[in-house]
Amino acid sequence: MHGIAIVGAGNMGRAHAEAWSRLGLGDRIRYVCARRPRASLPYAPLARVVTELDDVLGDPEVDIVSICTPTPSHAELAVRALAAGRHVLLEKPVALDLPGAEAVMAADAASDATLMVAHVVRFFA
Numbered sequence: 001m002h003g004i005a006i007v008g009a010g011n012m013g014r015a016h017a018e019a020w021s022r023l024g025l026g027d028r029i030r031y032v033c034a035r036r037p038r039a040s041l042p043y044a045p046l047a048r049v050v051t052e053l054d055d056v057l058g059d060p061e062v063d064i065v066s067i068c069t070p071t072p073s074h075a076e077l078a079v080r081a082l083a084a085g086r087h088v089l090l091e092k093p094v095a096l097d098l099p100g101a102e103a104v105m106a107a108d109a110a111s112d113a114t115l116m117v118a119h120v121v122r123f124f125a
Helices: 011-022 053-057 071-083 098-110
Strands: 003-007 029-033 048-050 062-067 087-091 115-118
Touching: 003 011, 003 053, 011 029, 011 062, 029 053, 053 062, 053 071, 062 071, 071 087, 071 098
Parallel strands: 003 029, 003 062, 029 048, 062 087, 087 115
Antiparallel strands: none
C-alpha cells in the first residue's frame, strides 16, 4: 500500500492527482503540499492540505512524492524527499542548472528510493 503526497497544487499538481486517480490510487493521496493552500484537488478527495514539506516527510505512511512545483524548487525538494527515503516522481526539468541536477543524482544514488522524471512526451504517440 502506497501513501502519496503531491507537492504543488497548480496545473501540474492537478494533472498528477488526476493521473494517480485514474490508476485507482486517488484515495491514497494523503497530502497536497503547497505554499499557498487552496481548496483540495478534485482527484485527491481525502488529502490533507499542508504548507510544509516536513509534514509530508514526517508521515511514515507516505512513500511516494510527486513534485509538481515551479522549476526553481525541483532540485531542493527532490533531494529532501530522496534523503527521507521517499520515491520521487519529479516534473521536468530536474533542475535549473548542472549543480542542481548533480545534487539530485547524488541524492538518488545515496537513497534506496526510486527517482523518476515525469518526461511524459516520451509516452505520447
